[in-house]
Amino acid sequence: MSGTVRRPPLAVVLVAIVMLALGETAGAAMSRFKPEIQRYAATRVAANPGAHGFSGSAEYDDEVRDRAIFTAEAGLSFFHLHGEGVGLVLFFASALVAAIVPGRRARTLLYLLLGLGGLFPLGYLVYGAAVLELGRDAGIDLAEHWILTPLGVSAIAGLIGVWLAAARRRP
């Protein structure tokens, strides 16, 4: 027998759709504007020589610059990949919450955790930008410590909550 299936609040759906749209747009930008992005990254690295530990030796500095640009590009690439993936995870997980979690409070808590977790890919945008501004190690540390870890933990907690709700559900 088929019936109607409840949907999650529009705000949660909006986060998922915006994340998918950002992921798609980042993928297109990476492909179409690769030289421009590399040029911009090189300019930002050159504007922050102290943060990148430039020594004045051309050979060493070139290697540091290349590594920073590569890491910033990797951040954009991770953003594309995670934007698409986490957008879908948020969509389907929140749809499950709407369909199977009975209590209003429990649903709200799970939407909140999953919604925050849905913002996880933005950490990779910060990752890419922070690497250019603060240096490779400090930039990665900032993004991981302040954005990727808390939002990732929120997503994991939300997903565990969905799993527990599904396991406790009476047939």
Add this chain to the structure above:
Amino acid sequence: MTEADSPTWRVPPRWVLLVAVLSIVAAEVGGGSMARFKVELTRWARDGMLARPAVHGLVGVRDVDERILDEALFKFDAGLRLFHMHAEGMGLVIIATSMVAATVIPSGAARRTIIALLTTGGAGYPVGYLVWSALIPSFGLERAKTIAEWLVWVPFGSATIVALWWLAGLLAWAMISRRRARPAA
């Protein structure tokens, strides 16, 4: 109460779901074929490249030519892998986004246009990677990429991006309208 206010899902048209599932099936078949026929595919691409030495800049010196062939074969394989990955992902994106569009957008014309753009864009875009791979032996790396880009990636990718942002805008508008309407109700 409009359909957009209803707290339940609406299923998108059947053709949309069929296209999405077909995209996922094609991705699975592509992934399986890549693994099962890896040697045959590599041989086909290599033979194609050797038959057109000028296109690939082959000079007849084994050391130089092997490096060029290796790079082209790596890209050929990457195209197949990216098709596998994108077709699976975009199949799911079509299902999720068209369901949102079917549920939330009250205007029939906008809903149909967005669903059509999401479906054709989402299903068409990954095919670009197959086209790229298939054209590498005949046209070389750069020319094959340019053809795939203008024939497939740009039109189908743009359709998806436009539809996604349009959908996000309408979704945000629906939220604002409901919030405004709430105190009056």
